[in-house]
Amino acid sequence: MEKIKVGVIGASGYAGAELVRLLLSHPNVEIGGIYSRSYTGKPISDLYPGFQNVSYLVFDDEDSVIHNSDVIFASLPHGISEKYAKKCFDANKKFIDVGADFRLYDEEDYKEWYNLPYNEKELHKESVYGLSEIYKDKIKDASIIGNPGCYPTSVALAMYPILANTLQSDDHIIIDAKSGVTGAGKELSEGTHFPTINEGFHPYKVAQHRHTPEIEQSLSDFAKKDITVTFVPHLLPVNRGIISTIYCKVNPEITLEAIHKLYCDTYIDHKFVRVLPLEKVSDLKYVTYSNYCDISLHLDKRTNTLIVVSAIDNMVKGAAGQAIQNMNIMYGFEEDAGLNYIPPSF
Amino acid sequence: MEKIKVGVIGASGYAGAELVRLLLSHPNVEIGGIYSRSYTGKPISDLYPGFQNVSYLVFDDEDSVIHNSDVIFASLPHGISEKYAKKCFDANKKFIDVGADFRLYDEEDYKEWYNLPYNEKELHKESVYGLSEIYKDKIKDASIIGNPGCYPTSVALAMYPILANTLQSDDHIIIDAKSGVTGAGKELSEGTHFPTINEGFHPYKVAQHRHTPEIEQSLSDFAKKDITVTFVPHLLPVNRGIISTIYCKVNPEITLEAIHKLYCDTYIDHKFVRVLPLEKVSDLKYVTYSNYCDISLHLDKRTNTLIVVSAIDNMVKGAAGQAIQNMNIMYGFEEDAGLNYIPPSF
Amino acid sequence: MEKIKVGVIGASGYAGAELVRLLLSHPNVEIGGIYSRSYTGKPISDLYPGFQNVSYLVFDDEDSVIHNSDVIFASLPHGISEKYAKKCFDANKKFIDVGADFRLYDEEDYKEWYNLPYNEKELHKESVYGLSEIYKDKIKDASIIGNPGCYPTSVALAMYPILANTLQSDDHIIIDAKSGVTGAGKELSEGTHFPTINEGFHPYKVAQHRHTPEIEQSLSDFAKKDITVTFVPHLLPVNRGIISTIYCKVNPEITLEAIHKLYCDTYIDHKFVRVLPLEKVSDLKYVTYSNYCDISLHLDKRTNTLIVVSAIDNMVKGAAGQAIQNMNIMYGFEEDAGLNYIPPSF
Amino acid sequence: MEKIKVGVIGASGYAGAELVRLLLSHPNVEIGGIYSRSYTGKPISDLYPGFQNVSYLVFDDEDSVIHNSDVIFASLPHGISEKYAKKCFDANKKFIDVGADFRLYDEEDYKEWYNLPYNEKELHKESVYGLSEIYKDKIKDASIIGNPGCYPTSVALAMYPILANTLQSDDHIIIDAKSGVTGAGKELSEGTHFPTINEGFHPYKVAQHRHTPEIEQSLSDFAKKDITVTFVPHLLPVNRGIISTIYCKVNPEITLEAIHKLYCDTYIDHKFVRVLPLEKVSDLKYVTYSNYCDISLHLDKRTNTLIVVSAIDNMVKGAAGQAIQNMNIMYGFEEDAGLNYIPPSF
Numbered sequence A, B, C, D: 001m002e003k004i005k006v007g008v009i010g011a012s013g014y015a016g017a018e019l020v021r022l023l024l025s026h027p028n029v030e031i032g033g034i035y036s037r038s039y040t041g042k043p044i045s046d047l048y049p050g051f052q053n054v055s056y057l058v059f060d061d062e063d064s065v066i067h068n069s070d071v072i073f074a075s076l077p078h079g080i081s082e083k084y085a086k087k088c089f090d091a092n093k094k095f096i097d098v099g100a101d102f103r104l105y106d107e108e109d110y111k112e113w114y115n116l117p118y119n120e121k122e123l124h125k126e127s128v129y130g131l132s133e134i135y136k137d138k139i140k141d142a143s144i145i146g147n148p149g150c151y152p153t154s155v156a157l158a159m160y161p162i163l164a165n166t167l168q169s170d171d172h173i174i175i176d177a178k179s180g181v182t183g184a185g186k187e188l189s190e191g192t193h194f195p196t197i198n199e200g201f202h203p204y205k206v207a208q209h210r211h212t213p214e215i216e217q218s219l220s221d222f223a224k225k226d227i228t229v230t231f232v233p234h235l236l237p238v239n240r241g242i243i244s245t246i247y248c249k250v251n252p253e254i255t256l257e258a259i260h261k262l263y264c265d266t267y268i269d270h271k272f273v274r275v276l277p278l279e280k281v282s283d284l285k286y287v288t289y290s291n292y293c294d295i296s297l298h299l300d301k302r303t304n305t306l307i308v309v310s311a312i313d314n315m316v317k318g319a320a321g322q323a324i325q326n327m328n329i330m331y332g333f334e335e336d337a338g339l340n341y342i343p344p345s346f
Helices: A014-024 A062-067 A081-090 A107-114 A121-126 A132-140 A150-164 A211-223 A256-266 A316-331 B014-024 B062-067 B081-090 B107-114 B121-126 B132-140 B150-164 B211-223 B256-266 B316-331 C014-024 C062-067 C081-090 C107-114 C121-126 C132-140 C150-164 C211-223 C256-266 C316-331 D014-024 D062-067 D081-090 D107-114 D121-126 D132-140 D150-164 D211-223 D256-266 D316-331
Strands: A004-009 A029-035 A071-074 A094-097 A127-129 A144-146 A172-179 A228-235 A242-249 A273-275 A293-300 A305-312 B004-009 B029-035 B071-074 B094-097 B127-129 B144-146 B172-179 B228-235 B242-249 B273-275 B293-300 B305-312 C004-009 C029-035 C071-074 C094-097 C127-129 C144-146 C172-179 C228-235 C242-249 C273-275 C293-300 C305-312 D004-009 D029-035 D071-074 D094-097 D127-129 D144-146 D172-179 D228-235 D242-249 D273-275 D293-300 D305-312
Touching (some): A004 A014, A094 A316, A121 A127, A127 A132, A242 B228, A256 A273, A256 A293, A305 A316, A305 B228, B062 B081, B071 B081, B071 B316, B081 B121, B081 B144, B132 B150, B150 B228, B150 B242, B150 B256, B211 B228, B256 B273, B256 B293, C014 C316, C071 C081, C081 C094, C081 C121, C081 C144, C121 C127, C132 C150, C150 C211, C150 C242, C211 C228, C228 D242, C242 D228, C305 C316, C305 D228, D004 D014, D004 D062, D062 D081, D071 D081, D071 D316, D150 D242, D150 D293, D211 D228, D256 D293
Parallel strands (some): A004 A029, A004 A071, A071 A094, A127 A144, B071 B094, B172 B228, B273 B293, C004 C029, C004 C071, D004 D029
Antiparallel strands (some): A172 A242, B242 B305, C293 C305
């Protein structure tokens, strides 16, 4: 089979480097080039020694990367990727934005939470929100993908069956999420200095995190009505992974068994979503380094509160892995091509 | 000043050993003896080498320990401490139960959650729930103390000002709690094997944890009405500490500033409860190894949800420290005697 | 291409489960069966939930596993695998022992360090020590492989170029090694309880570890003379990986550059051994989950001491990975088949 | 008893903040002021929230701090403390330098390893190397103390009995040391970013660390002859603590029991040095947060190599704790005043 050419813009950050790592093992692609503002001319193995003797890729200039690629992944701070999307769109190349700029359909939401306007309004009309399992049909034909954020992925997959079937009895949902430190990126900060994090634990951006409108956009779309969330992320002293513990009031007549069956049925053809048997709980341990999203279901009958616990690797299903899954869908590759790594368990 | 004699029953477990460690530095006490079913005759430094050359205490038989002590701390699995309480009570000695057997006032709750009856019903009438800051007046004159559980301590201190002032707009409260692994005790188990926990994270006993009725007992007592909770604990890959993130609906007219002032006023004379300035968040890092309970306050105005985040060291304020604080109250010592360790921050 | 059938005896332990995990992704094999004394009839995903929805393998009885397989891997406590080796040998099947029983050529060494005799002396004459890079030629034709221990692998690859070229000026070598906790296995113990290990660090079996004679066997074979080692392993609070820091006196006239060139030349055709550029240091971080062995070289000119630092993943290159590499060599597969995972770097 | 006034210059770094924390609980001192170049006017609890509600100390200007104090501790990067030492000396105040500038008696060593000259040569003649247990008599009367580095403390206490009694058979000693990340300070760097360190492990500055001449100075002084060391530090993924594993050839006729007795005798009157019983091993776990130095002894009879393993908390016995111990000696306080914290063991 002929291979397509892929480029990575912003390949020096964690999500970008993870894209490169996964793409290097993908059977249907070849890397057309990688770009990072600050490292042109440097080999990627200088930044990430895991690549040593494995890949001799060197950071190239952005135009060459785009020119040499059929599809371009961008992993950049918000506010920057529109210009790359434009270049790619104009050159008739697919663009998958792993950053935040193409996730919100409503410009007002983006303005409110990111303090920036959309400059290329037309492009945003072209773009599709890339939650692979749910929006597969739209993704197939898209030329621009807004790849979901890590927290929103873990929440949307966990809540889709409930909301799409209107089983919630209250449209306010509480999300207590916990993420590993790679979620904070490669940038140095007081908050990610080892002695600060290690043996510590705390919430941050309480009810103010920018993933809030993205989560509400998905949940409301599933429910066909406005869903509001209280979203509180925490920083875990681990490298990778997100656990979202989600609290949702449900109608008293529904049983946990019925809910479990609904989840199993919903995801039966989606290998990356694993609905755990009842009595089991989702754990970071069994998804890290893989593209799986594990979901466990629990019902507090005393209060009619459904508790959904989802686990993903923030770098894989929460970023690079799902981006590749979207590429696979766009190009008609096997949906799991390059994504078959089995989580190590220890 | 003359010193009182203290004994520790169950001194080989984590909470028991922490009691010994803290009591050894307490200015008003002397250790009358320590007991542990399995280690009679062994020095405690064999089990906990931190004591080496510091304490030459040897595990003694239970009767000697009780005989040689004015006050006895018991740190035992549930269902065992009544007989020690009886012995102590009959011998006119104070008894502080760090375990679960004297926490629930209603025997029906104990039967439901622990599957055991109360054998010494009279004793339970004598016992006082030892949440130091809130029940100080009763603790003063008690001869038996049911020392609060770790999670219930972190929740009750966090919610007292709200509920005692009826600021909640819903009597169902969601508690998402996270504990370090010492909370699971010294007993070996698959679930606390290093490679299982390290780089992992997961909830456990979802909405089924035995601390649920204890939490509801306190919150309902504060509110003077029934409060129900959905309580979901998680296991953190750290040694010590609990963060409880608590979600409570409040009336829309109340401001975060007013709530903050209420908390500050409530705890102004209680040095171990630190209400953080607004915008700060509680973090394990700044309470571990100390008797402090940090509380941070956050309001999701979009949904009228108050988020209270409390942090304690599960071994200190959540067990041994609060037990000593109760002893200090009972004997009229300085409330912070032996408990003045400043948290290290790194 | 037709696939061979592989069986795993002792598949419930860490090394066994890692074998299963890696073999499931191997392009040239199919799993003929897995066996574990205590779990017959249970799915492996019950023990290791990472396998959920990925593999439905169930632990089978030992005879079926052997019968259904062309090559059998055994990962067992010492003293047990001879009987499986015999069964396989008699049935004309290849046998790769990941445990300790076929590593020492001299029965006296085995008796001294393991307190057991060899019962099947003839089998030991058939067996080959499976240090893939060094003994490839013998491995090719072997029917029984004694797969090297984790520490010995990290040391032998690190010291081969020096000793094979007689650059050492003293035949006593000091090895200060540090291993992650999976090296201690799945068995529960005080020493691997999370709160004991986390934030702790200590040596163990100082100068008494059973890998000592295995290390000396290799080093002496390389040097064509007796090499003695002082070997001190330590337990690191991480899941995976070994760093061996090795101190070896060298002749004063040799330069670090010359040594570096020798290492590069020696391993030029061995992709899994990565000789790092001068000035770089080996780090667990860049080899974990992969089959790579990183080697960095340092010279203390003040004392003519060469310091070689090697890094491997104890579960992969130190166990399951090298075992598969040996199978690849035995069957003429690509040497890296099934072993191409790129280390994540974060 | 009247209290002395103490000042801390450089109180914003880890060692400085640890000094403040320990001094706040010291029975014989009062804090005269704290200084840090970048934080004048800020409360220390802003930087280290553990101090919240505990200490209201605010960073003051340097002259006030010196003026208000009887003894001044300085914890600064190298090359800066001479000027403070001068000011203090001229004002007739004691000066304890926790940094590197007063540790090396020989200016040539300082020049070689720190690339700077001594500007205040007279002051260096006044200063005493503050290894408390060994140089107590000189410390008593000193007005300037060069407080030992963390690694040098762990090595010197471990090797003093051997070298002072000339039991070594080779004057080259190998030191393989491992330190927690607080040793790298509060300054942000790639190398101390959480995802880089966590689940990683590696040596650094191999045979080039600046503590090398300081270690050799002490060991040579003990031995009354030149001792050279190969010193290789590693970075452990823990917050605190140093383990030094030290390899020293000894005469074949000496027994481990004799060496053990010698160590016990040497340190019998020094409570902070704990010589462990034979068969036990030193572990970070049992010294962290305390001023103890644990030493375990092991003999590889096959090679006549003595292995001494020492454990300290780098922030306490390796910095702030020993500095306070020196102050105690200088002022005739109890040597352990303010330093009696019992290590937690978990």
